[in-house]
Amino acid sequence: MxxxxxxxxxxxxxxxxxxxxxxxxxxxxxxxxxxxxxxxxxxxxxxxxxxxxxxxxxxxxxxxxxxxxxxxxxxxxxxxxxxxxxxxxxxxxxxxxxxxxxxxxxxxxxxxxxxxxxxxxxxxxxxxxxxxxxxxxxxxxxxVDGFEDKALSDGLIVMSGARLLGNQIGLPEIAKEALGFRVYGSAGISYCHVMKGQALGYISVMKPWDFAPGIALALTLGLAVTDVDGHAVDMLSSGTVVVSTPSSHEDIMRIENQLKSV
Amino acid sequence: MxxxxxxxxxxxxxxxxxxxxxxxxxxxxxxxxxxxxxxxxxxxxxxxxxxxxxxxxxxxxxxxxxxxxxxxxxxxxxxxxxxxxxxxxxxxxxxxxxxxxxxxxxxxxxxxxxxxxxxxxxxxxxxxxxxxxxxxxxxxxxxVDGFEDKALSDGLIVMSGARLLGNQIGLPEIAKEALGFRVYGSAGISYCHVMKGQALGYISVMKPWDFAPGIALALTLGLAVTDVDGHAVDMLSSGTVVVSTPSSHEDIMRIENQLKSV
The missing domain is CATH 3.30.540.10 (Fructose-1,6-Bisphosphatase, subunit A, domain 1)
Structure with a gap:
């Protein structure tokens, strides 16, 4: 370049x-x-x-x-x-x-x-x-100077309304533990809330063009980025993406693991 | 005055x-x-x-x-x-x-x-x-010149996240029939979306100071205003409030009645 x-x-x-x-x-x-x-x-x-x-x-x-x-x-x-x-x-x-x-x-x-x-x-x-x-x-x-590393119960989480309604990827359980949840209907608008510190995370199932910008910014800030199984996100495939503060990421992974062990 | x-x-x-x-x-x-x-x-x-x-x-x-x-x-x-x-x-x-x-x-x-x-x-x-x-x-x-009288399946509905998560007042069923649903976490912000034609309705359980301004504006525009049973809202008590386009109000009342008859 x-x-x-x-x-x-x-x-x-x-x-x-x-x-x-x-x-x-x-x-x-x-x-x-x-x-x-x-x-x-x-x-x-x-x-x-x-x-x-x-x-x-x-x-x-x-x-x-x-x-x-x-x-x-x-x-x-x-x-x-x-x-x-x-x-x-x-x-x-x-x-x-x-x-x-x-x-x-x-x-x-x-x-x-x-x-x-x-x-x-x-x-x-x-x-x-x-x-x-x-x-x-x-x-x-x-x-953006950084973020407050809030636990899930101490902040707002943004999520996919369709996946919540479909009782998918543990979203109802995650929403219940959070201080509150919001549904905005746009990955970009949701990621903006996270980067600006207005929400502690965003979870959805998305395509690469939906999540690539949010992941780039999240990694820059030091937020946690994985799929709902805790693995690295495949940037060439559709899939689940969790972007969140490290503390709330631990809470989310605990909830996901509990659901898998049921 | x-x-x-x-x-x-x-x-x-x-x-x-x-x-x-x-x-x-x-x-x-x-x-x-x-x-x-x-x-x-x-x-x-x-x-x-x-x-x-x-x-x-x-x-x-x-x-x-x-x-x-x-x-x-x-x-x-x-x-x-x-x-x-x-x-x-x-x-x-x-x-x-x-x-x-x-x-x-x-x-x-x-x-x-x-x-x-x-x-x-x-x-x-x-x-x-x-x-x-x-x-x-x-x-x-x-x-504001008026509104488009959309059916529930043709527009976005805003609702209380807590009530949706609690599977209350038919919100999951209403959300499923709608084109989409949104959760903003503020009655006022939600009512603004309805008055500006960005959403066809808002449903929640609220106190008088939460719903009185929205109801006043909704009645002015000619939107439907009832509780979830289709009755007039008691302005002095907490309760359910449905503010929506008349067509989507019919859809919502049909869903509420179906749930009651189960």
Whole structure:
């Protein structure tokens, strides 16, 4: 890379601002909404257009990088070797369509499987949580100094509403032990709560473009990151992801293990 | 009243701005947090100070009005006759303490049991949803024109996380039929989503100061308002409250009746 990591961060923040203006503009126009796997799994013309915009930027800037993306304009990626970008043009598409609020646009760059930089933008609030191991984590221009290592019973946890309702991956038991739980309907918005210290963790079942940015930022801050079995997350596959304070991660693993031993 | 309803609305918006500045100032200082009924039911020095501020304003302005309020500085109110104010200084105290975000300060004025005006302020976003039957509903200065009368399966519903987790008042079944559900941890923030058309309804079990502002605004817009049995809400008692689009209200009542007949 010709740019330093900090310069790359600034460059991509410019892409996000460009994407944001395009999204706001398209929100004023009639939206084409199509179902993917179900009536709760949507894609719009805006998702597609923004994904194409990012992929063009990435390919112009880093011709040798590969792109893992949500809406099918990326590459067939089977290895994390080299530079790999993860692109989620609109995360929380149901919120995007129904609320015109509480959705994110997200990118992450990994090199040889290690995070370099990530960006999660709360589009309507024009707030970007971004950074990586060499520069730290920022909320817009404000550095995030760290986090309070709260136990599960001492804080709020964010989770997938669908998985909670389906009584999956121990979410009801985890929610009961937590001080409280929240359901926001967007991985990006949920991760922002964790990085800003508003929640002690986020648990869901997700695809790589949903979790790659959050994991990059979480590892930078020193949060715990595993799947619900306590193993490393496979960055190329869908699966469960637990991102949380180390103390609450111990509580969550205890609950998961108790459920397995029943 | 010497003031018109529109003038009263403006006057109280001034009180809210004054309260907001005080809350923001107190957020910079160490907070005194005390438990009420449990470790999830909190009160802070800020709740108390803001409640006293509102009650002073109300008593100076309307000496004959009575006040129903959360933290004990109001009156013992046993009738809705005359002018009755409902005061919730900090709604979503757990979010206030843990997130410093996603909490509301709320007021409502009823006369002989009928709504006159109500105000719900999302403090951190400086956004007030306010109005009443004679002036309509506004988000800050923008008039809310109405709502789309969506069925439950066509939109997002907001609900109490604790009641959902406790498998109470049919919330799991309602959540399953909805396009999606959200849990925000504040009645005020939840009602704002409904008034702004971001969600088709909100269901919880609440106290009068939690639901009086939301009900006043909902009735103004023409939304359905009942308890989970389909009866009128008792404004002087704790209980279940369903505020939703008329179509989704029919769906919710069908689900409630099915559960009762099991």
């Amino acid at each position: 010709a740019l330093s990591v900090a310069e790359l961060d600034q460059q991509v923040l410019g892409w996000l601002q460009e994407a944001r203006l395009s999204i706001l503009d398209q929100l004023k126009q009639p939206m084409q909404v199509n179902q993917k796997t179900s009536h709760r799994d949507l894609v719009t013309n805006v998702d597609k257009r923004i994904e194409q915009f990012y992929i063009q930027k990435i390919h112009d800037f880093m011709p040798n990088a590969s792109v893992i993306s949500e809406e099918g304009y990326g590459d067939e990626v089977t290895t994390l070797d080299g530079d790999v970008w993860f692109v989620d043009p609109i995360d929380g598409t149901l919120n995007f369509v129904e609320q015109h609020h509480e959705f994110a646009t997200m990118l992450a760059l990994y090199h040889d499987g290690k995070p370099v930089l990530a960006w999660i933008m709360d589009v309507m609030n024009n707030e970007v949580v971004h950074g990586g191991p060499t520069i730290g984590v920022f909320v817009n221009k404000q550095h | 010497a003031l018109s309803v529109a003038e009263l609305d403006q006057q109280v918006l001034g009180w809210l701005q004054e309260a907001r500045l005080s809350i923001l100032d107190q957020l910079k200082q160490p907070m005194q947090v005390n438990q009420k009924t449990s470790h999830r039911d909190l009160v802070t020095n800020v709740d108390k100070r803001i409640e006293q501020f509102y009650i002073q304003k109300i008593h100076d302005f309307m000496p004959n009005a009575s006040v129903i309020s959360e933290e004990g500085y109001g009156d013992e109110v046993t009738t809705l006759d005359g002018d009755v104010w409902f005061v919730d200084p900090i709604d979503g105290t757990l979010n206030f303490v843990e997130q410093h975000h996603e909490f509301a300060t709320m007021l409502a004025l009823y006369h002989d049991g009928k709504p006159v005006l109500a105000w719900i302020m999302d403090v951190m976003n400086n956004e007030v949803v306010h109005g009443g039957p004679t002036i309509g509903v506004f988000v800050n200065k923008q008039h």
